[in-house]
Amino acid sequence: MALTCDFLVIGSGIAGLSFALEAAAHGSVIIVTKRAREESNTKYAQGGIAAVLDDSDTFEAHVKDTIVAGANLNNPRAVDITVRDAPSRIGMLRAAGAQFDLATSGVHADESRPSVGALSEKVSAKVSKQDLDLHLEGGHSARRIVHAGDMTGREVERALVEAVGQNPNIQVLEEHMAVDLITLAKYGGPEVCAGAYALDVAAGKVVTILGRSTVLASGGAGKVYLYTTNPDVATGDGIAMAFRAGAECANMEFYQFHPTCLYNPTAKDFLISEALRGEGAILKRLDGTPFMKEYDPRLELAPRDIVARAIDHEMKRSGAEHVYLDITHKSADFLQKHFPGIYAQCMKFGIDIAKQPIPVVPAAHFLCGGVTTDLEGRTSIPGLWAIGECAHTGLHGANRLASNSLLEGMVFAHRAAVALSQVDRSSPWPDVPEWDTGEAVPSDEAVVITQNWDELRRLMWNYVGIVRSDKRLRRAARRIALLQEEIAEYYWKYFVTRDLLELRNIATVAQLIVECAAARKESRGLHFTIDYRETDPKMARDMVIKRGVPAHLGQAKPA
Numbered sequence: 001m002a003l004t005c006d007f008l009v010i011g012s013g014i015a016g017l018s019f020a021l022e023a024a025a026h027g028s029v030i031i032v033t034k035r036a037r038e039e040s041n042t043k044y045a046q047g048g049i050a051a052v053l054d055d056s057d058t059f060e061a062h063v064k065d066t067i068v069a070g071a072n073l074n075n076p077r078a079v080d081i082t083v084r085d086a087p088s089r090i091g092m093l094r095a096a097g098a099q100f101d102l103a104t105s106g107v108h109a110d111e112s113r114p115s116v117g118a119l120s121e122k123v124s125a126k127v128s129k130q131d132l133d134l135h136l137e138g139g140h141s142a143r144r145i146v147h148a149g150d151m152t153g154r155e156v157e158r159a160l161v162e163a164v165g166q167n168p169n170i171q172v173l174e175e176h177m178a179v180d181l182i183t184l185a186k187y188g189g190p191e192v193c194a195g196a197y198a199l200d201v202a203a204g205k206v207v208t209i210l211g212r213s214t215v216l217a218s219g220g221a222g223k224v225y226l227y228t229t230n231p232d233v234a235t236g237d238g239i240a241m242a243f244r245a246g247a248e249c250a251n252m253e254f255y256q257f258h259p260t261c262l263y264n265p266t267a268k269d270f271l272i273s274e275a276l277r278g279e280g281a282i283l284k285r286l287d288g289t290p291f292m293k294e295y296d297p298r299l300e301l302a303p304r305d306i307v308a309r310a311i312d313h314e315m316k317r318s319g320a321e322h323v324y325l326d327i328t329h330k331s332a333d334f335l336q337k338h339f340p341g342i343y344a345q346c347m348k349f350g351i352d353i354a355k356q357p358i359p360v361v362p363a364a365h366f367l368c369g370g371v372t373t374d375l376e377g378r379t380s381i382p383g384l385w386a387i388g389e390c391a392h393t394g395l396h397g398a399n400r401l402a403s404n405s406l407l408e409g410m411v412f413a414h415r416a417a418v419a420l421s422q423v424d425r426s427s428p429w430p431d432v433p434e435w436d437t438g439e440a441v442p443s444d445e446a447v448v449i450t451q452n453w454d455e456l457r458r459l460m461w462n463y464v465g466i467v468r469s470d471k472r473l474r475r476a477a478r479r480i481a482l483l484q485e486e487i488a489e490y491y492w493k494y495f496v497t498r499d500l501l502e503l504r505n506i507a508t509v510a511q512l513i514v515e516c517a518a519a520r521k522e523s524r525g526l527h528f529t530i531d532y533r534e535t536d537p538k539m540a541r542d543m544v545i546k547r548g549v550p551a552h553l554g555q556a557k558p559a
């Protein structure tokens with residue numbers, strides 16, 4: 001029998017949890033989440049959340065910084081709304097119990113936590129212009145980064161998970177992976193999303209969950225690339241499900257790469273902060289020669305995309321698996337004091353960063369595109385909403401400004417919750433068939449999954465990474481199509497598992513990235529192609545794609 005709720009939320013990062021907390025005031029919420037509830041990109045966010053809170057800062061400046069970073073492809077209304085709502089969202093997080101560093105002491109502390117419930121009423125009381133310590137980050141023209149040490153995401157996730165746990169209107173189903181959206185059109189009904197099928201991983205069976213509204217909050221897709229800063233859950237499931245269901249997606253070609261992630265076969269997803277380069281760390285080839293002077297006069301302090309492109313070029317040119325980041329001119333004492341996390345983590349892998357250079361590679365970090373939404377989170381399918389990194393709201397344009405993404409998740413979660421505050425319970429639940437396993441049997445060929453998983457991520461890295469060309473994109477498209485054929489065959493033949501579903505989803509996301517990249521015949525923001533090195537003003541539009549409709553430029557931006 002199907003589970004039912006007013007709001008079905010897929011994902012428990014900042015977007016899903018903050019939506020659930022607000023929506024629970026209007027109806028019942030079920031959150032399905034693929035692994036443990038706190039596992040998400042959100043948990044690993046380091047820097048913080050951008051918000052204009054200082055008297056010397058202005059909304060106009062934050063808007064301008066966002067649009068400069070976004071290479072003028074942003075939707076100005078999305079930017080304006082997000083920037084102006086940021087102080088209230090910070091207030092909301094604090095009302096939910098998040099503790100940020102304070103200006104007075106510079107220490108990590110906050111007022112006592114209020115009880116969870118009417119968070120919105122507490123917001124205004126909690127927004128204080130002066131009490132938070134604000135960091136400055138690259139691309140921002142003022143100090144406006146609210147943070148909790150260098151583990152902001154962990155604190156935000158902790159607070160939201162705790163608040164959700166205390167709310168009787170919210171049920172969290174951990175180890176439940178949404179498999180596909182339920183659209184009534186498939187069963188002869190209207191074009192409406194009525195919920196999702198989800199794999200109960202422990203039981204190994206697929207359950208039906210119906211929601212009056214279904215909200216995708218499933219995060220990014222870093223796992224589509226061989227190297228990523230994202231945790232394992234980031235396989236673009238929400239985007240792939242929405243695309244299969246017929247929703248419009250946009251700007252999938254804009255993947256942000258972080259220049260320096262620790263290169264070690266057993267060290268997954270560990271970021272080596274930009275702050276090391278700020279302290280004079282030098283990027284070197286494997287033979288020890290520095291190379292940044294050949295790319296940019298700002299050397300190691302050039303913007304992120306330039307540094308990432310330089311490293312990529314060096315690796316592609318020489319065939320090396322990584323380059324080095326050398327900070328051995330600093331003493332062990334200094335490094336332990338200033339970079340305790342990085343020092344300890346590298347030591348765990350046998351690298352004493354005071355004595356040895358650190359092997360690094362650029363890594364996929366953040367997806368600017370996603371499922372197209374309006375400014376309240378509605379997708380092109382009635383009943384289906386998308387918020388957070390899986391959504392394309394138009395905020396980021398062609399490149400994300402640092403610390404705007406946690407903010408986006410909260411702002412659009414709030415807007416969606418407000419838009420959904422009237423729940424229409426008048427219609428009966430639709431009659432939807434249970435998941436049909438057909439002729440499927442348990443798999444005896446799991447090696448197909450590991451083989452295709454590796455192949456796909458490596459080809460995305462090599463052909464669709466930081467520097468692209470028409471030739472590389474064509475090669476990638478051919479291989480992805482072949483892999484998708486094999487995956488589809490496997491999918492119909494064997495029982496579904498989390499690994500298989502994730503593989504199917506990263507293949508779909510890979511296809512979308514390649515198709516959008518191939519259609520954008522210019523270089524802009526994060527999309528750089530050697531065949532069209534210049535930005536073409538005529539292409540200052542979103543790249544949109546839908547099942548059965550090839551990638552093409554959308555309408556001109558609103559003024």
Ligand SMILES: Cc1cc2nc3c(=O)[nH]c(=O)nc-3n(C[C@H](O)[C@H](O)[C@H](O)COP(=O)(O)OP(=O)(O)OC[C@H]3O[C@@H](n4cnc5c(N)ncnc54)[C@H](O)[C@@H]3O)c2cc1C
Nearest residue numbers: 011012013014015034041042047048178219388389405406
């Ligand atoms: C290392 C790192 C540092 C970062 N630093 C910053 C920063 O300082 N500031 C900033 O603004 N941003 C930062 N970001 C980006 C930011 O963390 C993310 O964009 C943001 O957390 C996305 O939030 P979300 O709620 O949309 O998705 P997530 O937090 O990724 O949550 C997605 C959720 O969906 C679940 N899920 C996925 N698929 C399914 C499925 N099929 N079924 C059920 N559940 C599913 C996942 O398990 C997870 O719970 C950083 C990211 C990383 C990786």
